[in-house]
Amino acid sequence: MSNLIIVESPAKSQTISKYLGKEYVVASSKGHIRDLKKQGFGRFGVDIENNFKPMYRVLRDKAAVIRELKEAVKKADKVYLATDPDREGEAISWHLYEVLELANRNYERIVFNEITKPALLKALENGRDIDIDLVHSQESRRILDRIIGFSLSSLLQKKIGSKSAGRVQSVALKLIVDREKEIRAFVPEEYWEIYIDFVKNAEKLRAKLTQRGDEKIELKTKADTDEVLSTLTAAYRVREISRKERKKAAKPPFITSTLQQEASTRFHYNAKRTMMIAQKLYEGIELENERIGLITYMRTDSIRLSDQFIMEAKDWIISNLGKEYFAGYYKTNKGKNVQDAHEAIRPTSLRYTPEAVKKFLSADEYKIYSLIYYRAVCALMSAALVEDEKVLIENNGYIFEITGEKVLFAGYLRLFAPYETSSGKALPPFENGEVLENVTPVPEQKFTSPPQRYTESKLIKKMEELGIGRPSTYAITVDTLKQRYYVRMENRSFVPTDQGILTAEKLEQFFSDIINVKYTAEMETVLDEIAIGKKTWYEELRLFYDKFMPLVEFASANMEKIYPVYLDEYCPSCGSQLVIRIGRYGQFVACSAFPKCHYVKKEEKTTNIKCPNCGIGYLVEKVSRKGRWRGKKFYACNRYPECKTTFSTLPGTEEEK
Ligand SMILES: [Zn+2]
Ligand SMILES: [Zn+2]
Structure with missing residues (x-):
């Protein structure tokens, strides 16, 4: 009896082949x-x-792979399709089924959440047919993305020179652009704080003015502040000490989005990098005498933990830390759009502690694995018991407040403290009525700050909250926005480019019925329903299509063509007018007679000097093409024509033009 197992990745096939005897051949569709x-x-x-x-159509570079697979199928008595356990994996299995003509052969689809021997053996005993609803859901997603992507991209390319648009991508872009507009419209307001600095038990402490008598105090101006300062005396007395106990529970184990967020916040990894590392851990790591998938499947939005893992974790926690550290359950806060019945991202076995496998992992892999390992164990651990302390200090009717936090029982923090952003410190002991010595009041002028730009981590969190992403799409969406020159990164935050803003505005103007949070979230729900057979895929596509295509037609007829931008400059090779186009790496100047003439103006030399007028662009070196300055070098803002700043010499070096 000879069996063929087909997976989609060579690393995965390598891991699996070690678990099975000679009667199994493992191949990969790559x-x-x-x-x-x-x-x-x-x-x-x-x-x-x-x-x-x-x-x-068969992908061109897959012809050879398919030939080999067909040969292998011929020799096999039974074929197992063992691609990843989500819709995309199901779709790959279905394509294999079609292309390898398995309909009349002995075949089974098998799924497993982790690449370990027990999981594989169990899966082999539980083969099934291909789940065509899952396949239809995945196909529908692909078709939707194709129809929207191709229609909008060709339209926007013609009208405004934008490279692409997409269902999820454009909604994410809109979030970024809307935030930028809020920031630009924001007017900072002045306010003041008064602190008091003092030393207690050799510890420097700072309390903050919060009240006058029983009323909350707000200081708007320096005059307000000076008035308070002038009435403060030298006598600062502790007026009230209060303590309150609070439970602090561990977070649930990772799902795709939370793993991406944590890795971004903690290690500054972008989502794409995190997923590559996680995939490697999932597909198999070479250890001393074995090769094993160290974590469960990394594309999931379920926080469920298997009973088997819970039992293993219980033993682990009780024997390593003690009974009081095991909670045995954790809060599930399932959202509405939860894909399939998967599991959280967790270690496949607690035997492989991060420390034990460290020498087999790269530094990146070790960091991600540790995070996954401890977060999963801690999800089953007792909550920490924390005491919040608040001390009120009075001076002439003004109340200053200082707070601290004391851990009474560490609970999960005993393991997870290194992975958690540190919380408040405990205060030194205070006594009621105590008079504080050597207290210095410190006034500080402040300004209200605008809303913050999205970091990758915050954008993914937002997309998840709004229900407009799925485990398989967060990383790729975020990456596409960067690739298309719609956003750039500044201090690890997204700043939309002018082209990004223009694109978002045009989509808003002409496609607000489709490119919006509500519609996108509903469409994701529809795809979920198709996946469980509750909706018919082509009917849903028809509904979408009949709504979308009239918008495309209207936009084709009515969107103003502002691209390319014509310059008052002529092609040195054919004499046609030059235009500004937008390419992969931003704007460039080329001949308007393209494709007849291929002239592209040489890239301008960029200086590192920010444009002093707009403060956004950079100065680039150019050569005058006309008038009295013909042939002369000059410097201009690279945001031309939006910013028309020019200099004959670099500002700050000689006299400016
Ligand atoms: Zn030309
Ligand atoms: Zn400028």
């Missing part, structure tokens, strides 16, 4: 094998009149 053709109406690759029947 990723996707088919995609939609670029044919038919709009090059959508679907037969719209025929219930959106997809037209597939």
Whole structure:
């Protein structure tokens, strides 16, 4: 009896092949094998009149792989399709089933959440047919993205020179642009704080003025502040000490989005990098005498832990830390859009402690694995018991407040403290009525601050809250925005480019019925419902299509064409007018006669000097092409034509033009 197991990744096949005897051959499809053709109406690759029947083509670089797989299938008595346990994995299995013509062969689809021997053996005993609802859900996502992507990209390219638009991508861009507009519209307001600094038990402490008598105090101006300062005396007396106990529970184990957020906050990894590391840990790590997948599948939005893991963790916690540290359950706060019945991201076995496997991991892998390991264990540990302390200090009717936090029982913090942003410190002992010595009042002028830009971590969190992303899409969405020159990163935060803002505005103007949070979230829900057979995929596509295509037609007829921007400058090779176009790396100047003439103006030398007028662009070196300055070097803002700043010499070096 000879069996063939097909997976989608070589690393995964390597791990699996170690678990099974000679009667099993493991092969890999090396990723996707088919995609939609670029044919038919709009090059959508679907037969719209025929219930959106997809037209597939085998990916060019997969011909050899498929030939080999076909040979292997011929020799096998039974074929197991063992791609990843989500919709995308199900779709890959279905494509394999179609291309390898498995309909009349002995085949089974098997799924497992972790690449370990017990999980694999169990899966082999629980084979099933391909779940066509999952496949349809994935196909629908692909078709939707194709129709929206191709329609909007070609429209925006023609009208405003933007490279792409997409269902989820454009909604994420809108979030970033809306935030930027809030920031630009924000007017900071002045306010003041008064602190008192003093030393107690050799510890420097600072309390903050919060009240006058029983009323909250707000200081708007320096005059307000000086008035308070002038009435303060030398006598600062402790008026009230209060303590309150509070439970602090561990967070649930990781799902894709929370792992990406934590890795971004803690290690400054972008989502793409985190997913690559996690995938490696999942697909298999070479240890001393074995090769094993160290974590469960990394694309998931379930926080469920298997009973088997809970039992193992219980033993681990009780024997390593004591009974009082095991809680045995954790709060599940399941959102509405939870995909399938998966598991959280957790270690496959607690035997492989991060310390024990450290020497087999890269530094990145070790960091991510430790985080996953401890977060999963801690999810089952007791809450910490914390005492909040508040001390009120009075001076002439003014109340200053200082707070501290004391850990009474560490609970999960005993393990997780190094991974948690440190909370408040405990205060030294105070006594009621005590008079404080050597107290210095410190006034500080402050300004209210605008809302913060999205970091990658915050954007993913927001997308998750709004229900507009899925485990498989967060990383790719964020990455695409950067690739398309719609955003740039500043202090690890997203700043939209002018092109990004323009794109978001045009989409808002013409496609607000489709490119918005509500519609996108509803569409994700529809895809979830297709996946469980509650909705018919082509009916949903039809509803979308009939709503979307009229918008495309209207926009084609009515969106103003402002691209490319014509310059008062002519092509040295053919004499046609030059234009500003937008390419992969930003704006460039080229001949308007393209594709007849391929002239592209040489890239300008960029200085590192910020434009002193707009403060956004950078000065670039240019050569005058006309008038009295013809042939002369000069410097201009690279945001031309929005900013028309020019200098004959670099500002600060000689006299300016
Ligand atoms: Zn030309
Ligand atoms: Zn400028």
